[in-house]
Amino acid sequence: MGYVYLNGGFICSDQATISVFDQGFLYGDGIFESFRSVNGRLYQFDQHYRRLLQSARALNYPLTFSQQDLEEILLELQRLNELTHGYFRITITRGRGEIGFQHHMDSNLTCLIMAREFSGFGAEHYEQGIRLRVAATRRNAPEAINPQIKAISNLNSLLGKLEARAAGAFEVIMLNNKKHICEGASSNIFWSKGQWVFTPDVSTGLLEGVTRATIMRLCEQKLNLRVVTGEFKLQDLKFADEVFITSTSLEVMPVVKVDDFTINQGTVGPIAKSLRNALRQEMAAAKQN
Template sequence: MYLYLNGDIVPAEQATISPFDHGYLYGLGVFETFRTYDGHPFLIRDHLERLRSGLKELNIATDLDEEKVIGTVRELLIKNGLKDAYCRFNVSGGQGEIGLRTDPYEKPTVILFQKGLPASAPLKEKEGVFLNLRRNTPETGERLKSHHYLNNIAAKREIGPSPDKEGIFLTGEGYLCEGITSNLFWIKDGTLYTPTVETGLLNGITRRFILALSDQLKLPAETGAFREDCLLEADEVFFTNSVQEIIPVNRIGNRDYPGRRGGYTRLLHHQYTKYTSRLHSIDEL
């Protein structure tokens, strides 16, 4: 497999970074994960906008020209013999002296990884599990998709390695927040609900897309601060992320849900798949 590293496409086993990279020493970096569908990087503009925002917060300067990034994604797809792929675009501060730095980072480390994914797959259900571990508060005003992942890793260790389970974070105050690697939605009496960004969740690109889809479909949607009971009383529940798309929930605790049979879940997934091979941005919806 090949990857992109600081301007070059190289075999993965030959890729190296400095041990003095501040992404390694201090976790100073952000990343985006997105999918390509038949070679098309879905919602790439939104992913790049969020990446730019995170880099600005971390004082890391880099060129993220959309056309250049798309060209690199497609060049790497050809090199790897892929059309449908998981992509991770990773930018860290780059090499520096040991010690906390206040000056801008002007020579970041930029990496693009890929791995193959099936072109299409049936909706895969998961069980939701309330976590004992609480969601940590963001390091800055809004949660970044950063290298600081210990809270997520500790949560995954709590529920175990099963791919059929997703943990559900509560905030320190006991409000619903998000999944370990996903955002959380539910349907009750024909209305779509999801926690507000003020809970400290990562404002996922797929989360934003689902809210935009609900508006297009005239499906009422509410964001806010909600307790566990709201989820346990829901008619349908699902998670979202950019790689797994929409993930129906079939069980939380002793409560069963319709999972992939849920009418609203199926409707949203059907609409979602209509756009994956052509949209660059949610604004194009």
């Protein structure tokens, strides 16, 4: 049992309730952001807040709290839950409404913020690498669902996760409707060849991860690697020296197998290790936003 923030107050998590008429529950009409704190300091929250605003504007949500307002709530929630390295999720929905799409869209928003201690993943995953499955499920076309909205109605990714579980894989690679590599169900993908690092372009329909942007910067600033974005086929991975995936929770996770194809003779390469070390150093040194 811990504390959550719900619609203006801090309450015990087992006492938190949301209406059965909440539009997030009925229609997936909601957005979210997940991020971390390190040694009690919020990490890159300014980027996550900007993306939250981006999602809210796309759905015409009238957000009334500022970045400072949210930071104060997050830090208090962190204190109440006695967190050192926190993992937070902000969920905002259109709030209580009616059944059917013909009702008015102006409701009081539901805002739920949860926080727990960040536990991460076992060291063996980073030391031995993981396996990816190429999903049969295609990523939603950007013309159908704007990928820049981080929506709670994420059935597309869930289908990918179910494929990974059925195959005994850690994560999936999702292709877009043009059969170009897009992203994982909940991660971004990179691969290297020599001093070049490749990652799909936003035009493929991926969500621009905050960690993705950080890794691209660290590649060039810290490791003297050239980052290239574009539209790539699965065949490109077979020529890679290394493959790795990134996210807020994964950080930099090395990949040693894609379906039945082995990457780098099944061993974790130096770039993934160096990037994770560089990321963790930056996280530890980061100041409060």
